[in-house]
């Protein structure tokens with residue numbers, strides 16, 4: 001089944017993709033996912049939303065929000081359909097997607113349809129997210145394939161079928177964890193992340209002592 005919604009369903013409505021992530025650092029896997037969902041869902045814009053305090057990574061060392069925000073701005077600057085929002089990093093406390101979507105709905109108005117883009121791994125866990133019963137009223141969820149994560153329709157059969165789509169995208173075997181570890185070991189990051197991100201990481205001395213987390 002084509003993931004595209006019928007044309008009549010979005011006449012006059014702004015179709016906004018929402019790509020939430022810790023982006024520590026942002027890499028080409030994130031950018032390809034956003035671009036691919038943008039094309040396949042006819043999105044007018046994709047807004048990248050760096051997390052403030054990702055509660056599921058509370059036991060891990062996460063770079064300062066301003067560094068992650070700036071890297072996201074640098075990585076998306078050249079694409080006129082990409083933008084970045086500060087809603088999560090400016091909201092105090094732990095970051096929950098239900099708050100992200102409520103804020104974007106308030107800021108963008110009722111004429112905007114929201115499409116939350118997430119890795120398929122995260123999608124299968126979505127019922128453990130805070131306020132999960134409200135999430136599907138706020139947005140359509142698009143779970144993109146990720147190398148190493150084998151997900152099919154059966155794994156999301158517990159989610160409302162009309163609110164969730166699985167999408168196969170060109171495989172990019174890149175993770176932020178691998179980027180941090182490569183930087184710490186002196187291996188190149190070129191072509192895994194945009195050039196400006198390689199330079200920003202060096203300039204700010206990020207990930208010099210990144211350790212592997214299980």
Ligand SMILES: Nc1ncnc2c1ncn2[C@@H]1O[C@H](COP(=O)(O)OP(=O)(O)OP(=O)(O)O)[C@@H](O)[C@H]1O
Nearest residue numbers: 020021022023029118119122146172174175176177
């Ligand atoms: N290579 C990739 N292909 C497709 N989706 C990805 C890829 N990397 C990350 N994602 C998705 O992008 C979103 C934001 O990811 P996040 O910022 O946590 O990056 P990450 O690479 O998973 O980071 P980490 O390795 O630190 O956990 C998540 O929904 C994640 O599943």
Ligand SMILES: O=C(O)c1ccc[n+]([C@@H]2O[C@H](COP(=O)([O-])O)[C@@H](O)[C@H]2O)c1
Nearest residue numbers: 020021022051054095096097098129130
């Ligand atoms: O709302 C939640 O409870 C929740 C739990 C886990 C992840 N998320 C969101 O999923 C997105 C990807 O998260 P992460 O930690 O994999 O970068 C990001 O926008 C998070 O805020 C949200």
